[in-house]
C-alpha cells in the first residue's frame with residue numbers, strides 16, 4: 001500500500017491576505033492585517049478561513065444560514081468545514097466518520113487520500129448550533145502554499161439529481177464532459193509570505209478546453225526548474241487516487257482534488273494531494289467509478305505534458 005500522509009511538520013499559523021487576481025497589473029499585493037473581525041459572531045478563538053478557494057461561503061441562502069470554512073487559532077494545522085444542513089451534510093459527515101472509524105484494508109486508500117479527520121465539533125453562530133468537520137489543513141504544510149481546487153468527473157451530479165440540478169450543473173461548464181474535470185480556482189502565495197495571486201471561479205469558468213493546459217501551466221510556473229520533482233510527486237499520488245476509484249466501493253460525484261505545492265523556492269520542492277468534498281457518495285456495487293476515473297486520467301495526461309514543457 002502506498003501511503004501519502006504528510007511527511008512534514010506544519011509551518012504554523014498563517015495570517016490572512018488580500019487576494020489579487022493574476023490579471024491585474026500588480027501580480028501580487030500585500031496581505032491585509034488581522035483576520036479576526038470584531039462583528040463576525042464566531043466563538044472566541046475561531047476565525048473565518050480567508051484562503052478558501054471554492055465552496056460554500058458564509059451567507060444566508062434560501063432563508064438558511066450557510067457558513068464558510070473556519071480556523072481554530074489553537075489548532076492552526078486543522079480546518080473546520082461546516083456540515084451542510086441537508087442530505088449533503090449528512091452524507092459527508094457519515095462518509096468521513098465511517099472511513100476513519102474503519103480499519104478495513106479495502107478503505108486504506110481513502111484513509112490515505114482524505115484529509116486526516118479529527119471528528120465533529122459543534123459551535124453556536126448567531127444563536128444557532130452548527131456542526132463542523134474537524135480536519136487537516138493541507139495548506140499548513142507549506143511555507144508559501146500554491147493551492148488549486150479541481151472538481152473531478154465528466155458530470156458533477158449524482159444519480160439522485162433532479163432534472164433542474166442536472167441542467168444547472170451541465171450548463172455551468174459544458175466542456176467538462178470532454179475535459180473530465182473543472183478547475184474551480186487557484187491561489188499562490190509568494191515573496192516574504194505577504195503576497196498572493198489568484199484565479200477565481202468566474203475566470204476558471206471561462207477556460208475553454210484548449211486553455212486548460214495553459215492554466216495548469218500557470219499554476220505550476222512558480223517553482224522554477226525543479227517543478228518536475230513536484231509533478232512526479234503528484235503523479236505518484238494520483239496513482240493512489242486511481243487505485244481508490246477503481247475499487248468499486250464508492251461512486252463519488254462533485255468532489256475535488258485539492259493539490260498544493262511549495263511555492264517558496266528556498267524550501268524543498270514537495271507537493272500534496274487531498275481528496276475533498278463528499279456530498280454525493282453512492283455505493284459502487286463492484287463497478288469502477290468511470291466518471292471519476294476519466295477525469296483523473298485526463299488530469300494525469302495534462303500533468304505529464306506540463307512536466308515535459310517545463311523541464
Ligand SMILES: Nc1ncnc2c1ncn2[C@@H]1O[C@H](COP(=O)(O)OP(=O)(O)OP(=O)(O)O)[C@@H](O)[C@H]1O
Pocket residue numbers: 051052053054055056057069079081115135136137138139149256258274276277278279
Ligand atoms: N483539508 C483542507 N485543507 C485546506 N483547505 C481546504 C481543505 N478542505 C477544503 N479546503 C478549502 O475549502 C474550499 C472548499 O472546500 P469544499 O469543496 O470541501 O467545500 P464545499 O462547500 O463542499 O464545496 P462545493 O460548493 O463544491 O460543494 C477548497 O477550495 C479549499 O480552498
Ligand SMILES: O=P(O)(O)O[C@@H]1[C@H](O)[C@H](O)[C@@H](OP(=O)(O)O)[C@H](OP(=O)(O)O)[C@H]1O
Pocket residue numbers: 055088156172254279
Ligand atoms: O461551483 P459553483 O458554480 O459555485 O456551484 C456550486 C457547486 O457546483 C457545488 O458543488 C454545488 O454543491 P453540490 O455539489 O453539493 O450540489 C452547489 O450547489 P448549491 O447551489 O445547490 O449549493 C453549486 O452552487
